[in-house]
Amino acid sequence: MAIIGAHALLYTSDPNALRAMLRDAFGFKHVDAGEGWLIFALPPAELGVHPADGPTFESGVRHQLTFMCDDIHATIRDLRSKGVKVNGEPKDQGFGITVMLGLPGGVEVMLYEPHHATALEGASR
Structure with a gap:
């Protein structure tokens, strides 16, 4: 038996709007x-494993x-x-340049341009 993929979930108060944004934008x-x-x-x-301490964990992010x-x-x-809300301006965090995206129904996801090596096939870094 092999793991064939991963299924991520986003919880939102406005699933129809978020689905439309992921489809259209x-x-x-x-x-x-x-x-x-x-x-x-x-x-x-790719999947990164971070320690359960520090400011991100302490802020409630799991x-x-x-x-x-x-x-x-x-x-x-x-x-x-395409109507996507970008919260603030990009910041260089050392590991990459980041900004938060505000998606429908109160969902926030990070957008980032990594400065580190990635595990993605064909990645240029």
Whole structure:
């Protein structure tokens, strides 16, 4: 038996708006599991394991979903043009340049351009 993938969940007070944004603004491929319940294919992913201490953990974050990009400024321009809320301006955090995206129903995800090596196949870093 092998693990064949991962299934991530976003909880939102406005699932229809968030599904529409992931479909239309982010352009994620999807299937309709019935009654408009869209399941999205995500870009290639990697998994990092962080220690359970420090400011992120102490702020209440236990698990985090981030979207990676090659050019954060171009990606922000594109997403803003499609109605995605970008909270603030990008900041260099050392490990990469980050900004938070405000998605429908109070969902926040990080967008970042990594400065470190990635485990993604074909990654240029």
